[in-house]
Amino acid sequence: MASKTPAEIVRDGLWDNNPALVQVLGLCPLLAVTSTVVNAVGLGLATLMVLIGSNLAVSLIRNFVSESVRLPAFVMVIASFVTCAELLMQAYTYELYQILGIFIPLIVTNCSILGRADAFASKNPPHLAVLDGAMMGLGFLAVLIVLGGMRELIGQGTLFADMQLLFGPMASNWVIRPFENYPGVLFMVLPPGAFLGLGCLIALKNAIDHHRQAKRAKETASETVSSGSKRVRVTGNVS
Secondary structure, three states: OOOOOHHHHHHHHHHHOOOOOOOOOOHHHHHHHOOOHHHHHHHHHHHHHHHHHHHHHHHHHOOOOOHHHHHHHHHHHHHHHHHHHHHHHHHHOHHHHHHHHHHOHHHHHOHHHHHHHHHOHHHOOHHHHHHHHHHHHHHHHHHHHHHHHHHHHHHHOOEOOOOHHHHOHHHOOOOEOOOOOOOOOHHHHOHHHHHHHHHHHHHHHHHHHHHHHHHHHHHHHHHHHHHHHHHHHHHHHHO
16 A cells, blocks of 8 residues: 555545544544534543554554554553643642543554554554544644534633643633623533534535535536537538
């Protein structure tokens, strides 16, 4: 199988094969913690770190691991990086770590991470594996942030509340309150709101893809008609 070009890897991770919107993987933490932007960013950065680190490690050991222990070895690699992310959050963002709770250790079972390790990193050189991990992680992080922002804004009427939990005291005044005396919509803060929000994002992406495909098909048809007209004119002149 031919390796993908860097441009294809970037496009796959951010849009065409986005782990949340296309592969629909890692939904358990995605739906559970995206009630606010700060929760989404915290989980997204931890997942990004694990994806990059595990992809690099798997790519480096891919020629030394036998087929019989391939998956257990990959899981151990992923668990090691999750432990590192967990310890870093305990040391520097302990309050946010407590809020995210079990969903940080559960990154080990995230299908998108093991899937990238097995499907891509184990078959490609380190630089492409790192790029793939970074793009898949950024694509997942982007969906987390958009969904978290949507739920926080509609559910609580704020944006970027409690960002000091992740970025320290300097972020204590980042909160935005666009609506005065906003009553809040409890539905969006609860799990059903996460399903609704993610469904809207998937529908929006599909609509954009459909529009782009229809536009390309129209352009191709126009080019075909134009080329046919030119051939007819040339044939007529020769006759």
